[in-house]
Amino acid sequence: MKKIIVLMMLQALLMASELTNAMVEAKRQGRPLMIMVTSKTCVYCKKMKSLTLEDSTVKDSMRDFMFIEVDKNDADTQRFLGKHMNYPPTIFFLSKYKIINRAEGYLSPSNFIPWIDDTKKKLGMASSSVVTQSATSESMNSSISWMYDIPSALDYAKQTGKQVMIFVSSSRSRWSRELESKTLQNSLVLSGLSNFVFVKVEKGDAGLSSYGLNPKSVPTIYFMTSDMRKLVVSKGFFGANDFLKYINYAKSKI
Numbered sequence: 001m002k003k004i005i006v007l008m009m010l011q012a013l014l015m016a017s018e019l020t021n022a023m024v025e026a027k028r029q030g031r032p033l034m035i036m037v038t039s040k041t042c043v044y045c046k047k048m049k050s051l052t053l054e055d056s057t058v059k060d061s062m063r064d065f066m067f068i069e070v071d072k073n074d075a076d077t078q079r080f081l082g083k084h085m086n087y088p089p090t091i092f093f094l095s096k097y098k099i100i101n102r103a104e105g106y107l108s109p110s111n112f113i114p115w116i117d118d119t120k121k122k123l124g125m126a127s128s129s130v131v132t133q134s135a136t137s138e139s140m141n142s143s144i145s146w147m148y149d150i151p152s153a154l155d156y157a158k159q160t161g162k163q164v165m166i167f168v169s170s171s172r173s174r175w176s177r178e179l180e181s182k183t184l185q186n187s188l189v190l191s192g193l194s195n196f197v198f199v200k201v202e203k204g205d206a207g208l209s210s211y212g213l214n215p216k217s218v219p220t221i222y223f224m225t226s227d228m229r230k231l232v233v234s235k236g237f238f239g240a241n242d243f244l245k246y247i248n249y250a251k252s253k254i
Helices: 019-029 043-052 056-061 075-081 109-123 150-160 174-181 187-192 206-210 240-252
Strands: 033-038 066-071 090-095 098-104 163-169 196-202 220-224 230-235
Touching: 019 033, 019 066, 019 075, 019 090, 033 043, 033 075, 043 109, 056 109, 066 075, 090 109, 098 109, 150 163, 150 196, 150 206, 163 174, 187 240, 220 240, 230 240
Parallel strands: 033 066, 163 196
Antiparallel strands: 033 090, 090 098, 163 220, 220 230
C-alpha cells in the first residue's frame, strides 16, 4: 500500500491511499494532481522535499494542487507514468488523467516555480506566484504530452472529442528513439497531430493485446478513434514528410 504524503498547506485533505485513487479523486474534485516520483536511494529526492517543497513561495504556488509521492518501481507508477523514467525525482502534473507537464531532476525553488506556473497557464488557472527565474521554453514545454495507459487515454479522448495515437516502442530500439525525438518533434507533424491524444506503451504490454493490438516490430504507431476503431497503422521509422501522409490518411478516415 502506497503512503500518501499530504502537504499541510493543501486546503483539502487527500484521503486516497494509492495513485489510482488519487487520480480518481483529483478528477472528481476537478483539481490538478502533482505527483513526485522518487526512489529509496535517491539523495536528490530528499533534497527536493526538504528544500524545494518546503519553501514558502513554492508552498503558496502549490496551494491549488493535490500532491502525492510514489516510488518509481510501484506497479501503478509504471502503469500510468511509464516504466523508463530517466531518473528521480520526476514531478508529473496531471489533469483528468492527462499529463500536462513533467519536470525531471532536482529543481531549486526558483527553478521549480516556473513549472508550476506554466502548468497553471496551460490549465487556464491564475498564477499565484512570482517567478524569480524562468526556465527555458525548450526544456519546460514538452511538445508531446504522453500518456502511458490506454484506458486513460481513451477516456480523455472521449471527453475532448479527439482521436488517439498509440506509439508502441522499445527502450532498446534506436528507431523508436529516432521517431520520437525527430519525426514527432517536427512542427508540421505536431500541427497535424493537434487533434490526437498521445499514448506510449512498450512492446509486449498486456494492455495492447487486450485491445487486439499485437505489433510484430517497433516502432509501430496506431491511429485510432476514441472507440478504438483503427484508422491506419504506421510500421517502422519515417521522416516527417512521409509520416505526414499517414496522419492525413488517418484524418481522412475519421
